[in-house]
Amino acid sequence: xxxxxxxxxxxxxxxxxxxxxxxxxxxxxxxxxxxxxxxxxxxxxxxxxxxxxxxxxxxxxxxxxxxxxxxxxxxxxxxxxxxx
Amino acid sequence: xxxxxxxxxxxxxxxxxxxxxxxxxxxxxxxxxxxxxxxxxxxxxxxxxxxxxxxxxxxxxxxxxxxxxxxxxxxxxxxxxxxxxxxxxxxxxxxxxxxxxxxxxxxxxxxxxxxxxxxxxxxxxxxxxxxxxxxxxxxxxxxxxxxxxxxxxxxxxxxxxxxxxxxxxxxxxxxxxxxxxxxxxxxxxxxxxxxxxxxxxxxxxxxxxxxxxxxxxxxxxxxxxxxxxxxxxxxxxxxxxxxxxxxxxx
Numbered sequence: 001x002x003x004x005x006x007x008x009x010x011x012x013x014x015x016x017x018x019x020x021x022x023x024x025x026x027x028x029x030x031x032x033x034x035x036x037x038x039x040x041x042x043x044x045x046x047x048x049x050x051x052x053x054x055x056x057x058x059x060x061x062x063x064x065x066x067x068x069x070x071x072x073x074x075x076x077x078x079x080x081x082x083x084x
Numbered sequence: 085x086x087x088x089x090x091x092x093x094x095x096x097x098x099x100x101x102x103x104x105x106x107x108x109x110x111x112x113x114x115x116x117x118x119x120x121x122x123x124x125x126x127x128x129x130x131x132x133x134x135x136x137x138x139x140x141x142x143x144x145x146x147x148x149x150x151x152x153x154x155x156x157x158x159x160x161x162x163x164x165x166x167x168x169x170x171x172x173x174x175x176x177x178x179x180x181x182x183x184x185x186x187x188x189x190x191x192x193x194x195x196x197x198x199x200x201x202x203x204x205x206x207x208x209x210x211x212x213x214x215x216x217x218x219x220x221x222x223x224x225x226x227x228x229x230x231x232x233x234x235x236x237x238x239x240x241x242x243x244x245x246x247x248x249x250x251x252x253x254x255x256x257x258x259x260x261x262x263x264x265x266x267x268x269x270x271x272x273x274x275x276x277x278x279x280x281x282x283x284x285x286x287x288x289x290x291x292x293x294x295x296x297x298x299x300x301x302x303x304x305x306x307x308x309x310x311x312x313x314x315x316x317x318x319x320x321x322x323x324x325x326x327x328x329x330x331x332x333x334x
Contacts, residue, residue, distance in 0.1 A: 075291070075309055
């Protein structure tokens with residue numbers, strides 16, 4: 001399981017590229033949107049990815065994940081290229 | 085050129101099919117739109133959001149007993165009518181209520197549909213300022229002597245839905261999953277024809293579209309995409325990409 005941890009007021013934005021790559025593969029299952037992680041959250045580095053995001057990018061990330069979650073893995077009848 | 089259609093079948097077809105179209109700012113041709121194809125004997129209405137596709141053949145007045153045109157028949161006019169705020173749906177809902185009432189037994193309730201007519205009144209008052217062929221176009225639905233609704237037209241191509249229907253091959257899936265959202269939309273489309281309407285499903289395989297048919301006057305047919313299903317885990321696949329992009333194309 002991949003967990004994204006999104007912080008609203010981070011000191012840096014080094015995780016932005018990682019978040020984009022993970023979203024590109026649509027693998028994110030759980031999203032935490034708060035400023036503090038629960039106890040033991042960082043204990044398993046294979047499970048937990050900590051992502052620092054700022055401003056608009058965090059908002060976009062939440063929006064894209066929300067859209068992803070409303071239609072769980074339903075392929076399209078026709079794709080973007082065919083409906084031009 | 086106009087076509088006159090009994091109000092009941094047109095309203096049922098429109099209100100049922102429009103369930104497949106949702107708000108989609110990224111693709112204006114699919115954004116709360118109905119694709120209308122005009123044939124000599126009626127109209128074909130189609131709507132889609134790329135996950136669900138619904139289509140209905142609505143025969144014109146005095147052509148009710150003629151067969152629907154085959155999928156390889158080309159319409160002589162077509163338009164993507166935009167109804168973002170449900171104005172046409174409002175008129176058709178009203179007409180359907182009239183159709184079901186006693187009034188329909190004494191009065192002929194017909195609607196006249198015009199495709200690709202100039203927008204009225206013209207947005208630019210002086211005709212001299214308009215170039216031939218560049219005037220704004222509209223689809224109008226008219227209840228003669230009562231009301232006329234004018235809809236904007238998306239001037240561009242619509243996805244080739246004929247190919248999607250033609251490519252459906254019956255198959256027996258071990259398991260198939262549709263989201264609750266998809267089932268709710270199918271239910272809403274079917275209920276336009278009455279609470280007892282049966283939705284017939286013809287499966288095409290675990291990861292292939294389901295061909296659905298329901299309703300009468302007009303019959304609606306459509307394609308609904310199931311969730312990608314991971315047969316090894318017997319659970320929904322985490323992502324469509326995990327089962328391969330090829331499943332996206334029926």
